[in-house]
Amino acid sequence: MEAYIPWDENSELDLLRQAVREFARGEIAPQAQDLDEREHFSLELTAKMGELGLFGTIVDPKYGGQGMDYVSYCAVVEELAQVDGSHAATVAAHNSLGAAPIYYYGTEAQKKIYLPQLSDGKGLWGFGLTEADAGSDAQASKTTAKWDAQAQEWVIHGSKIWITNSAAEITKGITVQAVTGKTENGRPELSCFLVEASAPGLKRVPMHGKMMWRASNTGELYFDNVRVKDSAMLGKRGEGFRIMMETLDNGRLSIGAMGLGLAKGALELTRAYALERKTFGKPIAKHQAVAFKIAEMAMRIEAAHNLLYKACWMKQTGKPFEKLAAMAKLYASEVAEYCAREGQQTFGGYGLMKEYPIERHYRDAALLRIGEGTSEIQRLVISRHIGL
Numbered sequence: 548m549e550a551y552i553p554w555d556e557n558s559e560l561d562l563l564r565q566a567v568r569e570f571a572r573g574e575i576a577p578q579a580q581d582l583d584e585r586e587h588f589s590l591e592l593t594a595k596m597g598e599l600g601l602f603g604t605i606v607d608p609k610y611g612g613q614g615m616d617y618v619s620y621c622a623v624v625e626e627l628a629q630v631d632g633s634h635a636a637t638v639a640a641h642n643s644l645g646a647a648p649i650y651y652y653g654t655e656a657q658k659k660i661y662l663p664q665l666s667d668g669k670g671l672w673g674f675g676l677t678e679a680d681a682g683s684d685a686q687a688s689k690t691t692a693k694w695d696a697q698a699q700e701w702v703i704h705g706s707k708i709w710i711t712n713s714a715a716e717i718t719k720g721i722t723v724q725a726v727t728g729k730t731e732n733g734r735p736e737l738s739c740f741l742v743e744a745s746a747p748g749l750k751r752v753p754m755h756g757k758m759m760w761r762a763s764n765t766g767e768l769y770f771d772n773v774r775v776k777d778s779a780m781l782g783k784r785g786e787g788f789r790i791m792m793e794t795l796d797n798g799r800l801s802i803g804a805m806g807l808g809l810a811k812g813a814l815e816l817t818r819a820y821a822l823e824r825k826t827f828g829k830p831i832a833k834h835q836a837v838a839f840k841i842a843e844m845a846m847r848i849e850a851a852h853n854l855l856y857k858a859c860w861m862k863q864t865g866k867p868f869e870k871l872a873a874m875a876k877l878y879a880s881e882v883a884e885y886c887a888r889e890g891q892q893t894f895g896g897y898g899l900m901k902e903y904p905i906e907r908h909y910r911d912a913a914l915l916r917i918g919e920g921t922s923e924i925q926r927l928v929i930s931r932h933i934g935l
């Protein structure tokens with residue numbers, strides 16, 4: 548049988564992990580709590596992540612990217628998420644949802660214009676699918692793009708909500724799904740457009756009050772008579788929904804990496820605390836109930852790790868990976884939530900205090916069962932893949 552673990556250990560991957568780990572622990576960790584409390588998106592850390600090559604990860608070097616495979620890219624996200632969900636989210640959303648659709652579906656001209664600006668941490672791109680009344684049911688988009696034959700332009704009206712990286716100062720643009728007409732069987736025809744952040748008529752409003760990922764940028768977008776040329780269409784007319792769904796298939800790998808990283812971070816914090824904290828005259832790790840809890844965390848993490856990287860390996864070797872990506876996203880998010888909750892329990896009262904990072908992990912884990920398709924939608928995707 549063909550082995551599916553050739554991905555796991557090699558010296559190049561180890562070096563990459565080491566570099567990202569050092570950065571996350573040395574640069575992000577000391578600021579993470581403060582940024583979270585202030586709900587502040589750090590341009591400085593984003594630029595530094597850019598210098599490290601964490602944007603444009605999977606993009607070919609000829610467009611300014613790093614040309615990484617999916618195992619390496621997900622290892623990057625995983626290392627960041629061990630320390631902080633917000634910064635992992637900035638990187639994952641930009642690479643998977645921002646740069647990737649342009650890279651996979653863009654024309655040569657679109658790639659040459661946009662990708663170099665999106666590979667250095669000085670320019671972000673958002674993925675504009677969700678609307679106030681179209682989340683899981685993403686075909687229910689109400690945003691429209693009408694062709695103005697006289698001006699030879701598409702005119703976009705509508706709004707989007709919860710779009711990661713869309714309302715930052717350095718946002719260069721957003722890929723927007725809009726209704727461009729009706730299909731032969733009367734369903735909405737959906738197409739994608741690359742809309743630059745500076746387009747007249749586009750209002751980008753940062754959203755505040757999130758319980759998690761508080762140092763990541765999330766925006767609401769309003770399109771009022773936003774005009775774009777036909778050359779701004781991504782893919783062909785009517786291909787928008789397919790492009791969006793395939794983008795989410797890839798994106799699920801990086802959300803899985805966020806879950807796995809968060810779980811590993813929670814395990815590390817919990818293990819260290821359990822060895823230090825004493826009750827009844829001994830470290831709590833020596834109480835079997837506590838040790839078993841941590842053993843359970845370690846076991847689930849091992850399973851999530853294998854599932855996620857098998858899915859990445861399948862993606863990068865051109866095998867069908869979509870079912871495993873949904874499984875990895877779903878399972879890793881559940882493992883993350885389990886590890887954050889049991890970790891917090893192990894910290895006792897201290898785990899409820901903001902100065903302990905386990906508290907932030909506990910909040911950040913919640914997003915993983917909602918973003919890029921809820922846990923219920925992952926189960927739907929998996930059940931369809933197994934013929935139900």
Ligand SMILES: Cc1cc2nc3c(=O)[nH]c(=O)nc-3n(C[C@H](O)[C@H](O)[C@H](O)COP(=O)(O)OP(=O)(O)OC[C@H]3O[C@@H](n4cnc5c(N)ncnc54)[C@H](O)[C@@H]3O)c2cc1C
Pocket residue numbers: 640644673674675676677679681682683684708709710711712757760765914917918919920921922923924927
């Ligand atoms: C911080 C954050 C960042 C985000 N970033 C982005 C982004 O960058 N781009 C983007 O486009 N979107 C983004 N989203 C939106 C996210 O993808 C949606 O919130 C998510 O898909 C769920 O949609 P909804 O919130 O409208 O919930 P709904 O679709 O209204 O679902 C509500 C509940 O009903 C359940 N449900 C719905 N339909 C079914 C069904 N058929 N079967 C079973 N259960 C069902 C859901 O699982 C959920 O529990 C982001 C969201 C957040 C919170």
